[in-house]
Amino acid sequence: MVQSEGMAKSATLTVRLPSTLKAQLEARAAAEHRSLSSQVVAELEGIAHEVTSDAPRKGRFIGIYAGGKVPADEDIAEVRELLWRRLRPPAESDAD
Amino acid sequence: MTFRYVFDTHAVVFALVAPEKLGARARRALESIEAGRSVGWIPAAVVAEIVLLRELGRIEVGLARLKTALEEGPGLHFLPLDLRQLDEFAALGAIREPFDRMIVSAARAKEARLVTRDDVLAELGLVQTLWS
Numbered sequence: 001m002v003q004s005e006g007m008a009k010s011a012t013l014t015v016r017l018p019s020t021l022k023a024q025l026e027a028r029a030a031a032e033h034r035s036l037s038s039q040v041v042a043e044l045e046g047i048a049h050e051v052t053s054d055a056p057r058k059g060r061f062i063g064i065y066a067g068g069k070v071p072a073d074e075d076i077a078e079v080r081e082l083l084w085r086r087l088r089p090p091a092e093s094d095a096d
Numbered sequence: 097m098t099f100r101y102v103f104d105t106h107a108v109v110f111a112l113v114a115p116e117k118l119g120a121r122a123r124r125a126l127e128s129i130e131a132g133r134s135v136g137w138i139p140a141a142v143v144a145e146i147v148l149l150r151e152l153g154r155i156e157v158g159l160a161r162l163k164t165a166l167e168e169g170p171g172l173h174f175l176p177l178d179l180r181q182l183d184e185f186a187a188l189g190a191i192r193e194p195f196d197r198m199i200v201s202a203a204r205a206k207e208a209r210l211v212t213r214d215d216v217l218a219e220l221g222l223v224q225t226l227w228s
Binding site for chain 1: 105109114126127193
């Protein structure tokens with residue numbers, strides 16, 4: 001049984017869906033030995049969990065935004081040049 | 097024993113978005129901080145670089161998300177530039193790269209190990225470094 005503890009099934013939702021999708025849900029429900037209703041609830045709960053998991057994980061720093069864009073070494077070199085070039089001493093060729 | 101660490105830009109960026117790219121010792125340092133056994137700092141210069149990376153679209157993590165990450169990860173702190181670091185900065189004139197000079201100054205001021213994969217900083221011998 002996938003229904004969450006403490007989450008009684010008291011609400012109803014009527015949805016029109018493609019017959020192929022319904023057939024897929026019925027097949028998965030049969031494979032999981034549960035009703036079509038329980039299968040739909042389980043899959044919706046899975047989606048809800050994934051959305052919630054996008055929030056930062058409490059107490060963690062490592063990988064808190066894992067999967068995002070990773071700057072290349074050249075990108076970091078570029079911002080370093082942007083940020084610090086005005087502080088850098090002139091090269092000998094720039095000197096009077 | 098509590099260790100003290102200062103992190104450079106690569107270390108912070110990889111820790112946030114691609115931890116698989118962290119060196120083994122760098123990762124252990126972060127795990128030690130997360131476990132409350134060590135303490136770490138991210139210098140203002142590193143944060144400024146991350147802000148610029150975000151402005152240029154090279155990373156999705158900007159200042160707001162970095163602040164959230166710092167709030168979520170106890171033991172890891174923002175390190176503002178202060179006079180103690182500037183004392184070190186003034187004494188390190190031999191380092192010609194301004195960022196390198198800032199980051200080494202931060203590590204020396206905090207009496208911390210510098211988490212960096214930059215071999216140049218390791219070869220300077222002015223601060224203990226670690227990565228892989």
